[in-house]
Amino acid sequence: MGLLLLFASFNAVHAVELRLAHDYYQIEIATTGAQRRLGLMHRSHLGPRQGMLLVYPQAGNHRIWMKNMLIPLRVYWIDASSVVIGIQRLEPCNAEPCPVYGVTGDSQYVLELGDFTHPIDVGDKIENIRGD
Numbered sequence: 001m002g003l004l005l006l007f008a009s010f011n012a013v014h015a016v017e018l019r020l021a022h023d024y025y026q027i028e029i030a031t032t033g034a035q036r037r038l039g040l041m042h043r044s045h046l047g048p049r050q051g052m053l054l055v056y057p058q059a060g061n062h063r064i065w066m067k068n069m070l071i072p073l074r075v076y077w078i079d080a081s082s083v084v085i086g087i088q089r090l091e092p093c094n095a096e097p098c099p100v101y102g103v104t105g106d107s108q109y110v111l112e113l114g115d116f117t118h119p120i121d122v123g124d125k126i127e128n129i130r131g132d
Contacts, residue, residue, distance in 0.1 A: 013028050013029065013030055013035050013052075014028065014029055015027065015028050015029075016029060018053075020118065020119055020120065021119040023049060023119075024049065025049040025050065025051060025113070026047075026049065026050050026051075027050070027051050027052065027053050027111075028051070028052040028053070029052075029053050029055060030052055030053065030054050030055065031055045036054045036056070039052060039054065039064070039112065040052050040069065040071075040073070040112055041068040041069060042068055042070065043069075043070060043071060044070050044071065045071065046071055046073075046113075046114035046115075047114060048114055048116040049114075050113070050114055051073075051111060051112050051113035051114060052111075052112045053109060053110070053111050053112075053129075054109065054110040054111075054112070055108075056107075056108050056109070056110075058080075058108065059079060059080040059107060059108040060107070060108075061102055061106060061107075062077070062102065062106075062107050062108075062110055063100045063101060063102035064090075064100070064101055064102070064110060064112075065093060065098045065099065065100045065101065066090050066091065066092050066093040066098060066099075066101075067093050067098040068093075069090075069092040069093065070092055071092065071114070071115065072089060072090060072091050072092065072115040073089070073090050073112050073113065073115060074087065074088075074089055074090075074112075074113045074114070074115055074118060075087070075088050075089075075090055075101070075110060075111070075112050076111040076112075076113070076120055077102070077103045077105075077107040077109075077110055078107055078108065078109040078110070078111060078126055078129065079105060079106060079107055079108060080106070080108040081125075082109075082125055082126040082127070082129045083123065083124070083125050083126070084120055084121065084122050084123060084124045084126065085103055085104075085105045085107060085122065086102075086103030086104070086105070086107070086122065087120070087121070087122055088101055088103075089115065109126075
């Protein structure tokens with residue numbers, strides 16, 4: 001099952017429409033370090049078809065935490081070949097220090113979606129995630 005994701009490179013976080021199976025999602029794109037660090041912090045609600053794509057300039061051991069998160073997330077790590085290599089359901093951090101989450105293997109993208117069922121699984125190829 002593939003995704004269709006089209007986005008341009010802007011400095012500000014902007015939303016794009018992502019097609020996942022037969023549903024469309026509104027996804028914010030975070031391409032700068034500051035945007036990725038802020039992520040979805042302080043959000044009190046995320047709809048069933050909303051989220052954020054953290055885009056890194058190169059593949060690596062990209063990890064996230066749930067500090068200042070108010071809602072749980074479904075998080076998908078995607079490698080440089082656009083393949084989902086890991087999925088985790090994460091709860092907000094309520095006590096310091098907050099744990100840091102990652103997967104075995106290098107990712108280039110981290111897709112954060114609301115805590116709902118989504119048609120993405122480990123091994124799925126994400127089509128056009130790089131805009132090509």
